[in-house]
Amino acid sequence: MVQDILQAAAETFARLGYARTTTNRIAARAGVSVGSLYQYFPHKDSLLMRLLTGHHAEVHQVIDRALEQLADPGIPLEKSLRKLLTELTALHAADPSLTKALSAAVLRESPAVDELHKEQDVEHLQRVSTLLAERPDVRQGDHRAMAALLGQTIGQLTRWLVHDTPAGIDHTTLLEELVQLLTRYLRK
Amino acid sequence: MVQDILQAAAETFARLGYARTTTNRIAARAGVSVGSLYQYFPHKDSLLMRLLTGHHAEVHQVIDRALEQLADPGIPLEKSLRKLLTELTALHAADPSLTKALSAAVLRESPAVDELHKEQDVEHLQRVSTLLAERPDVRQGDHRAMAALLGQTIGQLTRWLVHDTPAGIDHTTLLEELVQLLTRYLRK
Amino acid sequence: MVQDILQAAAETFARLGYARTTTNRIAARAGVSVGSLYQYFPHKDSLLMRLLTGHHAEVHQVIDRALEQLADPGIPLEKSLRKLLTELTALHAADPSLTKALSAAVLRESPAVDELHKEQDVEHLQRVSTLLAERPDVRQGDHRAMAALLGQTIGQLTRWLVHDTPAGIDHTTLLEELVQLLTRYLRK
Amino acid sequence: MVQDILQAAAETFARLGYARTTTNRIAARAGVSVGSLYQYFPHKDSLLMRLLTGHHAEVHQVIDRALEQLADPGIPLEKSLRKLLTELTALHAADPSLTKALSAAVLRESPAVDELHKEQDVEHLQRVSTLLAERPDVRQGDHRAMAALLGQTIGQLTRWLVHDTPAGIDHTTLLEELVQLLTRYLRK
DNA sequence: TATGAATGAGCATTCATTCAT
DNA sequence: TATGAATGAATGCTCATTCAT
Numbered sequence A, B, C, D: 001m002v003q004d005i006l007q008a009a010a011e012t013f014a015r016l017g018y019a020r021t022t023t024n025r026i027a028a029r030a031g032v033s034v035g036s037l038y039q040y041f042p043h044k045d046s047l048l049m050r051l052l053t054g055h056h057a058e059v060h061q062v063i064d065r066a067l068e069q070l071a072d073p074g075i076p077l078e079k080s081l082r083k084l085l086t087e088l089t090a091l092h093a094a095d096p097s098l099t100k101a102l103s104a105a106v107l108r109e110s111p112a113v114d115e116l117h118k119e120q121d122v123e124h125l126q127r128v129s130t131l132l133a134e135r136p137d138v139r140q141g142d143h144r145a146m147a148a149l150l151g152q153t154i155g156q157l158t159r160w161l162v163h164d165t166p167a168g169i170d171h172t173t174l175l176e177e178l179v180q181l182l183t184r185y186l187r188k
Numbered sequence E: 001t002a003t004g005a006a007t008g009a010g011c012a013t014t015c016a017t018t019c020a021t
Numbered sequence F: 001t002a003t004g005a006a007t008g009a010a011t012g013c014t015c016a017t018t019c020a021t
Helices: A002-020 A023-030 A034-040 A044-071 A077-094 A098-099 A114-134 A143-163 A172-187 B002-018 B023-030 B034-040 B044-071 B077-094 B097-100 B114-134 B143-163 B169-188 C002-020 C023-030 C034-040 C045-073 C075-093 C095-102 C114-134 C143-162 C171-186 D003-019 D024-029 D034-040 D044-071 D077-094 D096-101 D113-135 D144-163 D171-187
Strands: none
Touching: A002 A023, A002 A034, A002 A044, A002 A098, A023 A034, A034 B023, A044 A098, A044 A114, A077 A143, A077 A172, A114 A143, A143 A172, A143 B169, A172 B143, A172 B169, B002 B023, B002 B034, B002 C171, B002 D096, B023 B034, B023 C171, B034 B097, B044 B077, B044 B097, B044 B114, B044 D113, B077 B097, B077 B143, B077 B169, B077 D034, B114 B143, B143 D171, C002 C023, C002 C045, C002 C095, C002 D003, C023 C034, C023 C143, C023 D096, C045 C075, C045 C095, C045 C114, C045 D024, C075 C095, C075 C143, C095 C143, C114 C143, C143 C171, C143 D144, C143 D171, C171 D144, C171 D171, D003 D024, D003 D034, D003 D044, D003 D096, D024 D034, D024 D144, D044 D077, D044 D113, D077 D096, D077 D144, D077 D171, D096 D144, D113 D144, D144 D171
């Protein structure tokens, strides 16, 4: 039942945005009563947080694997980045309503969700920063800044790629361009 | 008074998001009565639209100037991009609550504002695309895709730069990194 | 200016009803500012009352003339009644929006207007009652009750005749039927 | 609960008129919360419509029975009319606030309720018209006009009889006078 | 454990009325 | 005297949340 509710929540948040989504509507779509929804989720907000937590876990798994690969200087930068981006967009595309629901637009409507990111992001920043410093084919510079920019670019443009691509532009082309953007940015 | 109201609206939207902002609160912060607010703005929505329209005009002015410069092959790509990004971030920084209020997060909560962008963006895409094709120092490729990616990157990362920069990273450094990201992406 | 305002008020009350009519709208239609309206009329209500008072004066003039005629046993009952009804409907038809505005529907929405009628009606009741008793061609009975019923019938059906006549029924015929209704009711 | 709400609505509409009645007040008087009111009635308007529909059904039952009796020439006109009027006033008197709430004054304030009447009335008009034509003791004439006048008189004066009877006049006397009014109008 | 009727604080919006100019 | 911008109390309606069954 928890899964049904979460799925219904994701779909409805994605379609209507957080504010216009009512808990009654979510419950109805999930085929349960509001009462049951509140048995498992204390707030409307908690639905979003649970969705987010789950998604984060998946994303971080993908990223962690990518970071391992990036740590190996034998594997070309471009190849690792392409793999990361491919897996990330695949993840988003797998459950579009979920990722749409978790888009910045929806998230920022809900209070206190913002913080969740920060911690993990700070840790990541450090790891990526060191990693860049250690790769011989990555150019010199303020690696913390580079890591931060890298992270943002990947996060934001990946979402854009899956959800808001302008009409008439090929998806694969765009993905490849994104690979180029990042590779050219990092390499010497 | 209209200006007071708009300023109050921007600040409140920025702080609480569209949904949690009430028209009464805006009026109170502006030091006027709700009635007065409704004398000048027919809907809560219209406040956002007015804010958006004004901001859009400024942004487009900056962009148009940048595009002119980019059309001149005598001026180095890097220099033009740096100027564009500097001006754009300056614009955002000039009235932070305004730009925060107009962040995607806030905008997407309000119906029917989304569309406003689309038209102009399509036109821009075409212009930038041609421009890239004509610059000798820009590499070959699907210029439409490149233009689209370029636009998104500038838009999203500029906002991030001004509003969500992680603690401990120098602003100017980050701006320069962004210049590098774009220049390296475009040039041969 | 007072006349313009009253005319505008009558038209608007007639069209929208009392509740949906705003003082601003009345002022606009009269081509003056709300401020001016409030210079001459202390309340929204007072517009209705002034309209009512004026109309009442006219109605009572007609009725008083009719009562004089009715007091003369030489003039046939039917003739007097026909004259009264003709003049009354003419009065209503002369300024339809005025009488529509003063229809029970509109009046009862406004507080404290109801009372105005009562006094005069009580006086009338007495006069008509005596009059009926003195006419030889009027049948015996509780003349007060008859007078009351007579007054109501005339008042309500006259308004109906002018404003809500069902489609496909001739006006003149209906007026004549009303004459019959009353004549047959009163005469021996 | 629906019944409590309807009763409270009737009483409040009757006392204050439609416009000055608030849904919160109705809910309070019914001893429920506004939310509950809106669970069963989508609009303020729907309360009036539900009240009206129910009342209409009762009235039409009474009228239909009366029309059956009127169709039988063996039963004296006067007797049938007296029965109809007695039952009709009894109906109104049974729940005075209901009928007061449904008086023209209240109804016309609410949009879109007016139309409900019209249809049925047109049908009735036809039935009564034929009926009058077929009764040997009814005088000749434009029977459609007579039926229309008859209907109006009964409707309006019945309401008046129950709700606005002037002080000092006996109810029963007035009812009997009304019977006379109608009988004398119709018969040869 | 599941239900869904009931709750009521809260919101966008209107409009009679005032008052500085 | 005329204006109309400003006021703010009041209204219809929504929706997150509770709790008796």
